[in-house]
Amino acid sequence: MRSPVIWIVGLVALQRLGELALSNYNTKRLLARGGREVGAGHYPVMMLLHFSWLVAIVALTPLDRWPNWWLIGVFVLLQAARVWVLATLGPYWTTRVITVDNAPLVTGGPFRLVRHPNYWVVAGEIAVLPLAFGQWGVAIVWSILNALLLRHRIAVESAALEPRRTQAATPE
Secondary structure, eight states: OOOHHHHHHHHHHHHHHHHHHHHHHHHHHHHHTTOEEOOGGGHHHHHHHHHHHHHHHHHHSOTTOOOOHHHHHHHHHHHHHHHHHHHHHGGGOOSSOEEOTTOOOOOSGGGGTOSSHHHHHHHHHHHHHHHHTTOHHHHHHHHHHHHHHHHHHHHHHHHHHHHHHHHHHSOO
C-alpha cells in the first residue's frame, strides 16, 4: 500500500508500541524498588485517547492525500524533544504515574525549561499530525480531550510528587 497516511501513522503507532514496551519495563523496575502507582484509574482513558486519535486520522483522511511536509518536519522535531525527555528521565520514564520515595526529582534537561515537558510534546503531536493531513477537526477535538485529560493527570502527578518536592526543599 502506498498511502502516505497509512505509512506515517503506522510508524507513529510502532513508535508508541515501542514506548509502551519501555514504559512497562521501567514500571516493573520501579515497582520492584518500592515504587507505587498513583491515579491508575485514568490510564485506560489515556490509552483510548491516543489510540482513537491515530484511528481518527486514518479513518478521516483520504488514503491518497499527501501530507504537508513542513508539518511533518515539526512532528519530527517533536519526536526529538520526546527523546530528550525520555533520555533525561531514563529509568524513571513511564506512561503511568509511578513514584518512588526518596528518589531524586529530575530537574535537568527539558525540566529546566518547563514543567511536564512530555505533556507539551504530546499536546503538540496531537495537534500537528492531523493538521499535516488537513484534519482540523481531529486536531481540535483530540486537543481538547487531551487538555481535559492532562488537567487531571497533571494534578495527580503533582500531588504524587509534592512530598518529594517538599523533602528536596527541606535542608537537613
